[in-house]
Amino acid sequence: MSLLDQVRFALQALRGHRLRTALTLLGMGIGIAAVVLLTALGEGARLYVTDQFASLGSNLLIVLPGRTETTGNMPFIGGTPQDLTLRDAEAILQRVPRVRRLAPLAVGTGRVGYRDRRRQMTVLGSTSELLEVRRLTVAAGRFLPAIDADRAAPVAVIGRTVQRELFREENPLGRSIRIGDWRFRVVGVMEGKGQSLGLDMDDVVIIPVASGLRIFNQSSLFRILVEVAAHAEIDAARTEIIALLKERHNGDEDVTVLTQDSVLSAFNRILGALTLGLAGIAAISLAVAGIGIMNVMLVSVSERTAEIGLLKALGAAPASIMQVFLVEAALLSLLGGSFGLLAGFGGARLLAHLLPALPAQPPDWAVGAAMAVSLGAGIAFGVLPARRAARLDPVTALSRH
Amino acid sequence: MIDLRGLSRHYQVGDQVVRALEAVDLSIPDGDYVAIMGPSGSGKSTLLHLLGCLDRPTSGSYRLDGQEVAALPEQDLALVRSRRIGFIFQFFHLVPRLTAAANVELPMILAGVPAAERRRRSAVALEAVGISDRAGHRPDQLSGGQRQRVAIARATVMRPSILLADEPTGNLDRASGTEVIELLERMNEEGLTFLVVTHDPEIGGRARRVVRLVDGRVVSDGAPA
Numbered sequence: 001m002s003l004l005d006q007v008r009f010a011l012q013a014l015r016g017h018r019l020r021t022a023l024t025l026l027g028m029g030i031g032i033a034a035v036v037l038l039t040a041l042g043e044g045a046r047l048y049v050t051d052q053f054a055s056l057g058s059n060l061l062i063v064l065p066g067r068t069e070t071t072g073n074m075p076f077i078g079g080t081p082q083d084l085t086l087r088d089a090e091a092i093l094q095r096v097p098r099v100r101r102l103a104p105l106a107v108g109t110g111r112v113g114y115r116d117r118r119r120q121m122t123v124l125g126s127t128s129e130l131l132e133v134r135r136l137t138v139a140a141g142r143f144l145p146a147i148d149a150d151r152a153a154p155v156a157v158i159g160r161t162v163q164r165e166l167f168r169e170e171n172p173l174g175r176s177i178r179i180g181d182w183r184f185r186v187v188g189v190m191e192g193k194g195q196s197l198g199l200d201m202d203d204v205v206i207i208p209v210a211s212g213l214r215i216f217n218q219s220s221l222f223r224i225l226v227e228v229a230a231h232a233e234i235d236a237a238r239t240e241i242i243a244l245l246k247e248r249h250n251g252d253e254d255v256t257v258l259t260q261d262s263v264l265s266a267f268n269r270i271l272g273a274l275t276l277g278l279a280g281i282a283a284i285s286l287a288v289a290g291i292g293i294m295n296v297m298l299v300s301v302s303e304r305t306a307e308i309g310l311l312k313a314l315g316a317a318p319a320s321i322m323q324v325f326l327v328e329a330a331l332l333s334l335l336g337g338s339f340g341l342l343a344g345f346g347g348a349r350l351l352a353h354l355l356p357a358l359p360a361q362p363p364d365w366a367v368g369a370a371m372a373v374s375l376g377a378g379i380a381f382g383v384l385p386a387r388r389a390a391r392l393d394p395v396t397a398l399s400r401h
Numbered sequence: 402m403i404d405l406r407g408l409s410r411h412y413q414v415g416d417q418v419v420r421a422l423e424a425v426d427l428s429i430p431d432g433d434y435v436a437i438m439g440p441s442g443s444g445k446s447t448l449l450h451l452l453g454c455l456d457r458p459t460s461g462s463y464r465l466d467g468q469e470v471a472a473l474p475e476q477d478l479a480l481v482r483s484r485r486i487g488f489i490f491q492f493f494h495l496v497p498r499l500t501a502a503a504n505v506e507l508p509m510i511l512a513g514v515p516a517a518e519r520r521r522r523s524a525v526a527l528e529a530v531g532i533s534d535r536a537g538h539r540p541d542q543l544s545g546g547q548r549q550r551v552a553i554a555r556a557t558v559m560r561p562s563i564l565l566a567d568e569p570t571g572n573l574d575r576a577s578g579t580e581v582i583e584l585l586e587r588m589n590e591e592g593l594t595f596l597v598v599t600h601d602p603e604i605g606g607r608a609r610r611v612v613r614l615v616d617g618r619v620v621s622d623g624a625p626a
Binding site: 002005009012013016306307309311312313315316317318319320395398 | 511
């Protein structure tokens with residue numbers, strides 16, 4: 001009996017029980033669709049985070065005060081670290097030649113007002129270099145002036161949201177805003193950038209770092225963003241910066257230097273595990289679907305006992321009978337799997353459409369694995385019924401109607 | 402040529418041994434027309450199943466055209482059933498989801514005959530039993546007599562040497578029963594060995610030879626009374 005004939009025979013048998021076949025296909029389809037959709041979600045989350053970090057620029061190092069025990073995740077502070085100062089930043093730029101540029105960063109929140117409108121906002125203190133380091137663009141006016149980092153100046157650059165809320169239709173350039181008790185002149189408006197690393201860049205006011213430290217009465221920088229000349233030099237630069245700051249801080253290694261890679265790989269590991277976990281959950285539904293197929297095939301065998309007896313009387317060898325039922329089980333799982341794949345991809349597409357920020361895309365391995373598992377489950381769970389069919393005694397089988 | 406020597410078939414039912422067939426000696430030359438008769442439980446069907454290689458004897462020898470088939474492995478028995486034996490059943494045993502033509506093709510599919518040849522031979526076989534016009538119908542669209550004709554076409558399409566029929570008219574009215582038996586007799590005249598198990602003395606009376614079984618033993622063997 002050729003494979004083509006077996007497939008044809010199995011299809012005829014499946015058509016003979018449309019409802020039962022449809023329900024079994026549904027079971028397998030849901031299993032596969034779950035695998036595809038859940039891994040798409042996990043993968044989407046991973047890509048989302050990766051994108052967020054990639055927008056930092058891959059040559060970026062982040063220096064922060066305080067020491068973390070492990071590289072990678074968010075720092076927790078041990079001991080009382082010394083301040084990270086503008087002088088430290090200056091020293092890094094001067095003495096680590098691999099550093100192309102850097103932007104010191106002070107952060108605080110303050111009451112920002114224009115005329116009678118005022119609101120609490122995040123205020124970033126930095127230098128003109130921030131524009132390049134963070135890949136920002138100015139929509140109108142200009143960015144912070146290129147003055148010495150330790151010089152305060154009453155100028156501010158505002159984000160898009162800030163402009164809309166404080167100035168409405170008015171042109172903000174040249175106007176004076178209040179930050180706490182201080183007055184700043186708006187010199188530029190930023191292009192929309194949106195959420196970036198937990199900070200809505202459209203909803204900030206950027207002022208010179210020395211002014212920032214003064215109005216927030218801070219002695220330590222929040223971060224120093226360091227850009228190295230080439231990605232390959234990032235580890236060497238990291239070592240040199242740590243050594244330099246250790247020397248400057250009386251031999252205490254009290255800073256943490258994060259590379260985008262270390263943060264990214266930590267997130268990658270976490271989210272990869274998440275995807276795998278989701279796939280595992282989905283795999284359970286696949287197993288259930290496989291048992292469903294076994295169930296249906298067992299019913300099919302006992303219902304078609306007389307037919308099996310007939311096939312034997314007509315000269316079918318036990319191996320042929322076994323193949324007939326295995327092919328039927330494999331077809332059930334493959335067809336169900338294909339429907340599931342379609343549904344899963346459709347669902348992922350819909351998800352990506354509804355949540356454009358989350359690039360939900362099932363990874364290739366999940367699709368291949370899902371199909372392999374569905375086919376495997378169909379065949380594995382088909383073996384028992386098929387063997388039962390092959391071993392039926394033809395005489396007893398034929399006497400059943 | 403069928404040659405049975407001391408053929409027995411015993412079943413274990415609980416702690417009792419049922420001797421369905423006991424030391425049967427029987428020779429059936431090619432082209433013979435034999436009716437196997439006897440009361441219920443006399444072993445008629447068991448004998449037919451053994452002859453058709455659907456069942457194995459407990460002891461004794463079954464030589465088919467000189468080959469000992471009682472000891473053949475299952476794979477080879479399937480081959481014997483496929484090439485040398487045609488079965489006809491009281492309840493037709495057509496596959497309900499398949500058309501008449503597809504039912505006739507079934508043994509050829511199992512034997513791996515190419516599709517084009519299958520179609521041709523199935524058409525010829527349906528023609529021979531006189532229901533070419535019903536080739537595309539499914540069994541539930543056919544009368545009992547037509548169904549049994551499809552079954553006969555199916556049993557003969559592999560050109561077996563032996564045709565085994567188990568009460569072939571048992572489920573048919575008199576008229577179509579007679580038509581079916583006449584069809585089978587015509588095939589016997591063309592050289593097919595024809596064995597029929599029947600209760601019906603009228604059917605038995607038409608055979609060239611009647612083998613009577615009682616309690617698993619042959620009690621008479623010869624021309625019908």
